[in-house]
Amino acid sequence: MRVLFSIKVAAAAAAVLAAAVAPTPAQAAAKDLSSMDKMFVDAAGHGSAYEVAGGKVAADQATNSALRSFGRQMVTDHTKAGDRLATLAEDLGLTAPDKPDSVQRAIIGIWSGLSGSAFDCSYAPTMYADHGADVGLFEREAADGQNSKLRSFARDTLPTLRKHLAMAATNVKNLSCGTGNSNDFPTPDPGPTWTHGPHPWPTWTGRPDPWPTGRPTHRPTTHPTAWPTTRPRHTPTATPTATPTRTHTVRPTPTGTRPTGRPTLTLWPTILPTSWPTRFPLPTGPLTLPTTVP
Numbered sequence: 001m002r003v004l005f006s007i008k009v010a011a012a013a014a015a016v017l018a019a020a021v022a023p024t025p026a027q028a029a030a031k032d033l034s035s036m037d038k039m040f041v042d043a044a045g046h047g048s049a050y051e052v053a054g055g056k057v058a059a060d061q062a063t064n065s066a067l068r069s070f071g072r073q074m075v076t077d078h079t080k081a082g083d084r085l086a087t088l089a090e091d092l093g094l095t096a097p098d099k100p101d102s103v104q105r106a107i108i109g110i111w112s113g114l115s116g117s118a119f120d121c122s123y124a125p126t127m128y129a130d131h132g133a134d135v136g137l138f139e140r141e142a143a144d145g146q147n148s149k150l151r152s153f154a155r156d157t158l159p160t161l162r163k164h165l166a167m168a169a170t171n172v173k174n175l176s177c178g179t180g181n182s183n184d185f186p187t188p189d190p191g192p193t194w195t196h197g198p199h200p201w202p203t204w205t206g207r208p209d210p211w212p213t214g215r216p217t218h219r220p221t222t223h224p225t226a227w228p229t230t231r232p233r234h235t236p237t238a239t240p241t242a243t244p245t246r247t248h249t250v251r252p253t254p255t256g257t258r259p260t261g262r263p264t265l266t267l268w269p270t271i272l273p274t275s276w277p278t279r280f281p282l283p284t285g286p287l288t289l290p291t292t293v294p
Contacts, residue, residue, distance in 0.1 A: 032147075033092060033093075033146065033147055034145075034146040036144065037141070037145055037146055037147045037150050038094065040141045040145065040150060040154070041085065041089050041092075041096055041150070042096075042097060044096070044138075045085055045086070045096035046100055046101045046104065047078075048078045048079075048081050048082035048085065049078075049082060049097060049098055049099050049104075050101075050104040050108075051078040051130070052078045052079055052082065053104075053108050054074065054111065054126075054127070055072065055075040056075055057112060057123075058070065058074070058111075058123050059071040059075065061112075061114070062120055062123065063119070063120050064120050064171070064174075066170075066171055067123060070167055070168070070171060071123075073164075073167075074164070081157055081160070082096070082098065085153065086098065088153055091149070107126070110122070111123060117175075117177070120175060121177035124172045125172050127168045128165070128168035128169055128172050131161060131164045131168050132165060134161050134165075135161050138157055138161055139158065141154040142154040142158060
């Protein structure tokens with residue numbers, strides 16, 4: 001009897017241990033999720049909590065009535081989306097975040113200290129950029145997600161996010177930030193004005209655009225379509241009609257008798273003849289020498 005009792009106790013303990021070790025259906029489903037699906041649940045949970053917290057601040061501190069209405073709609077729509085995501089994640093063995101991440105909490109803290117147009121001009125463009133990223137995240141999950149339930153959630157939420165993105169774009173367009181003499185929103189430094197060259201460069205106003213649309217006028221705007229492969233030869237502009245001939249001037253034959261006595265010294269002529277003879281003529285008569293030496 002004692003042996004039989006011991007066997008029953010051991011079997012019961014093994015069953016309890018097996019039940020504790022065996023994964024639940026939710027845990028088994030969580031193992032089947034891809035890393036992309038898990039990243040989507042994490043990013044979407046943080047994003048929804050961030051939109052809700054920012055919407056509450058906007059509903060209280062925004063000066064623009066459209067931004068206050070936008071903030072209230074953010075609280076309503078993203079609370080609904082966050083609750084659905086939390087239920088879906090629990091069925092899949094995950095825990096969806098219900099609070100903003102550290103960077104988002106820092107932004108909420110900054111907004112809490114702003115008021116007036118300073119808050120409006122910080123909140124509106126941030127919501128536009130954030131919803132642009134949300135649309136991209138949900139579009140990727142709807143197209144490439146591995147879990148069918150998460151894909152369905154992404155497809156169902158996308159129309160609301162696209163509507164929020166259009167509203168955020170309208171809010172940014174209707175604001176006038178950085179203009180006028182507002183004391184609670186500083187005007188950005190216009191920066192230096194470049195005047196080098198024959199025409200002044202554009203005046204920068206703290207934005208990277210517009211860039212110059214063309215090159216400076218002192219540089220060529222076009223280039224030849226092809227460069228010459230050989231050095232061009234010089235071509236004469238006129239062709240000579242006849243070949244020039246060289247002419248020679250022959251000295252005349254001296255006549256008379258040679259002078260006697262010492263010849264007088266004469267200087268070298270300062271003007272040279274234009275042409276020289278090719279040969280010197282020889283005397284034609286008998287050569288007579290002087291009989292006396294001077």
